[in-house]
Structures are given as structure tokens and as C-alpha cells.
Amino acid sequence: MLxxxxxxxxxxxxxxxxxxxxxxxxxxxxxxxxxxxxxxxxMKKRFNRIGLPTVYRNLEELSEGNIISKINHPNRQLYYYxxxxxxxxxxxxxxxxxxxxxxxxxxxxxIEGEVKRNIRxxxxxxxxxxxxLCKNCLEKKG
Amino acid sequence: MLxxxxxxxxxxxxxxxxxxxxxxxxxxxxxxxxxxxxxxxxMKKRFNRIGLPTVYRNLEELSEGNIISKINHPNRQLYYYxxxxxxxxxxxxxxxxxxxxxxxxxxxxxIEGEVKRNIRxxxxxxxxxxxxLCKNCLEKKG
DNA sequence: AATTTAAATGAAAACCATTTCTACTTAATC
DNA sequence: GATTAAGTAGAAATGGTTTTCATTTAAATT
Numbered sequence: 045m046l047x048x049x050x051x052x053x054x055x056x057x058x059x060x061x062x063x064x065x066x067x068x069x070x071x072x073x074x075x076x077x078x079x080x081x082x083x084x085x086x087m088k089k090r091f092n093r094i095g096l097p098t099v100y101r102n103l104e105e106l107s108e109g110n111i112i113s114k115i116n117h118p119n120r121q122l123y124y125y126x127x128x129x130x131x132x133x134x135x136x137x138x139x140x141x142x143x144x145x146x147x148x149x150x151x152x153x154x155i156e157g158e159v160k161r162n163i164r165x166x167x168x169x170x171x172x173x174x175x176x177l178c179k180n181c182l183e184k185k186g
Numbered sequence: 187m188l189x190x191x192x193x194x195x196x197x198x199x200x201x202x203x204x205x206x207x208x209x210x211x212x213x214x215x216x217x218x219x220x221x222x223x224x225x226x227x228x229m230k231k232r233f234n235r236i237g238l239p240t241v242y243r244n245l246e247e248l249s250e251g252n253i254i255s256k257i258n259h260p261n262r263q264l265y266y267y268x269x270x271x272x273x274x275x276x277x278x279x280x281x282x283x284x285x286x287x288x289x290x291x292x293x294x295x296x297i298e299g300e301v302k303r304n305i306r307x308x309x310x311x312x313x314x315x316x317x318x319l320c321k322n323c324l325e326k327k328g
Numbered sequence: 329a330a331t332t333t334a335a336a337t338g339a340a341a342a343c344c345a346t347t348t349c350t351a352c353t354t355a356a357t358c
Numbered sequence: 359g360a361t362t363a364a365g366t367a368g369a370a371a372t373g374g375t376t377t378t379c380a381t382t383t384a385a386a387t388t
Binding site: 201202203221222223238239242243262263264 | 344345346347348354355356
Binding site: 174 | 278280296297299300301304305306307310312314319323324
């Protein structure tokens with residue numbers, strides 16, 4: 045994965061601001077899904093003036109650009125993580141430590157087959173989210 | 187699918203109230219995902235006194251009992267649909283008319299294989315949601 | 329390097345879906 | 359039919375997210 049964030053931002057017609065870069069750096073460093081408020085708290089350590097709406101706005105823009113992605117979480121809160129692959133959003137999330145890892149396996153073909161056969165509809169996108177416990181968290185418990 | 191709602195409710199230790207049954211009947215009749223407020227509006231036609239919190243509470247309880255299920259939707263609002271299969275939550279949702287249809291295909295084995303091999307974690311659950319346009323909506327456009 | 333301008337930001341306020349609280353009502357058991 | 363635990367209405371509170379608007383900044387232009 046290429047993490048030349050300034051270049052990525054330019055390609056999306058987003059200005060390269062220190063705050064935007066900081067959000068991406070935080071998500072890269074943590075490799076864990078975070079809520080806007082959690083990101084904001086980490087931002088406050090770097091910037092003396094940083095508003096929560098700025099974090100929300102940027103997360104939404106970065107999400108639209110597929111640099112980061114939202115987690116489908118049962119509660120109302122939003123969670124974001126840095127995409128390891130911008131076009132493929134299949135991931136394993138650890139319910140204990142929140143770590144997000146890519147799953148390369150994709151059943152797109154098989155699903156397409158079934159949808160064509162039974163539902164006779166058109167697929168526009170799909171979500172595969174596997175919830176579980178990551179290697180580290182399993183070892184801690186064992 | 188067996189839709190003996192009173193029996194299903196009893197099994198979950200939920201009292202069989204007219205309002206609970208009405209929520210299930212509405213979701214069965216519509217076969218479309220609905221928000222709590224949308225369900226509430228339909229309920230108001232049947233009951234002269236019906237509070238929105240009652241709808242929320244019941245939806246949550248029914249969801250815990252796997253009779254109904256939540257949709258993973260980009261906006262913050264909750265959406266529910268009646269499960270066609272209580273143990274298997276793979277579905278195709280139409281982005282135009284909101285119809286929800288079951289997908290029987292399941293890649294659990296393949297995913298399990300990859301998670302064991304690469305991630306070395308433990309799977310607890312998974313979500314497969316396919317978004318698209320259903321047969322009816324495709325034909326309308328064509 | 330200074331000028332320009334469209335985009336980004338902070339702070340306060342608004343928004344609104346969801347939850348809580350309390351007193352009242354009802355389903356189910358005996 | 360009486361009892362009791364569960365369910366409900368209505369009002370108020372909650373809290374995550376968005377809007378507004380005045381100010382600041384990135385970066386294109388001169």
C-alpha cells in the first residue's frame with residue numbers, strides 16, 4: 045500500500061492541511077478503528093486549536109475518497125479505519141482490540157451468480173465484515 | 187419460514203401484545219426495511235395511543251431475538267427488516283425500493299480458511315450485505 | 329515574495345434519532 | 359377474578375453529528 049498522503053489528497057482535490065494529514069497519520073499508526081471523538085482527543089495533543097466538527101468533516105471527506113472506511117457497528121456511533129486497499133472493503137475486525145485487517149478472499153463471483161439466478165437483480169456493492177478475535181487477543185486469553 | 191408470531195414471542199419470553207404483533211405484521215407485509223419512525227407512523231393508524239419509545243424498545247427486543255435484523259446503512263438511522271431465516275443473515279437489499287431478500291450462498295468455509303491461514307484469529311460472526319437493484323426496480327427503469 | 333481566492337477551520341448553536349424516567353396499564357399465571 | 363411481572367405513554371433528557379458564520383489558511387497567480 046502506498047501511503048503518500050499528500051499526493052492522495054491532491055488527487056481527490058483536497059487541500060493538504062496539517063490536520064488532514066494528522067488524521068491519516070493517527071489512523072495509520074493505530075491500525076484500529078476509531079470514533080471521531082477518539083481521533084479528536086488524539087488531535088488535541090498535537091494542535092492547540094482543533095474543533096470536533098473539523099474532525100467530522102474531514103472523516104466524511106476522506107471516507108468519500110475511499111482513503112478511510114466506516115465500520116458497520118451495532119451502536120449509533122461512527123467508526124473509521126484507514127483502508128489498506130481502496131477498492132476492496134472486506135475486513136476482519138477484532139471485537140476486543142478493534143484491530144482491522146484485510147481479507148483478500150472475495151466471493152463476488154459466487155454471489156453474482158446467485159443474485160443473477162435467484163434474485164435477478166443488479167449488484168452495485170457489497171460488504172463483508174468478519175467479526176472476531178485477532179491473534180494477539182487470542183494469545184493474551186490463552 | 188414459520189410465521190407463528192405468538193409462538194415465536196413466547197419462546198423468547200416476550201409477552202404477546204397487540205403492538206408487538208403489529209410491528210411484526212407490518213414488517214412481514216412490507217418485506218422492506220423500515221426505520222423505527224416509519225413503523226411508528228404505520229402503527230398510529232392502528233392504535234390511538236402508541237409511543238415512539240415503544241416501537242424502539244420492541245424493535246430492539248425483537249432484534250435481540252433474531253426475529254428481525256438491522257440493516258447496515260450509511261446514515262445513522264436504524265433500519266429493520268423481518269428475517270426470513272433466523273440464523274443466517276446474508277441479504278440482498280434493493281437501494282431503490284428497500285426490498286430485502288435472502289442470499290443462501292455463504293462463504294463461511296472459505297473465509298474461515300483464510301482467517302485461519304493469514305490472520306490466525308477466531309471468527310465470531312460475519313455480515314454479508316449485497317446492495318443493488320431488485321428485479322422489479324430494474325424492469326421499471328428498462 | 330506579495331496578492332488573491334476558494335477551501336478549511338473554530339466556536340457556538342442547532343439538530344434529531346434514540347433513550348431514560350415515572351406513573352399507569354395489561355398479559356399471563358394461579 | 360386476583361396477582362404480578364412485563365409492557366406502555368408521554369415528557370424530558372441524552373449525546374453523537376451537523377450547520378452556521380466569521381476567520382484563517384493553502385496554494386494558485388501575479
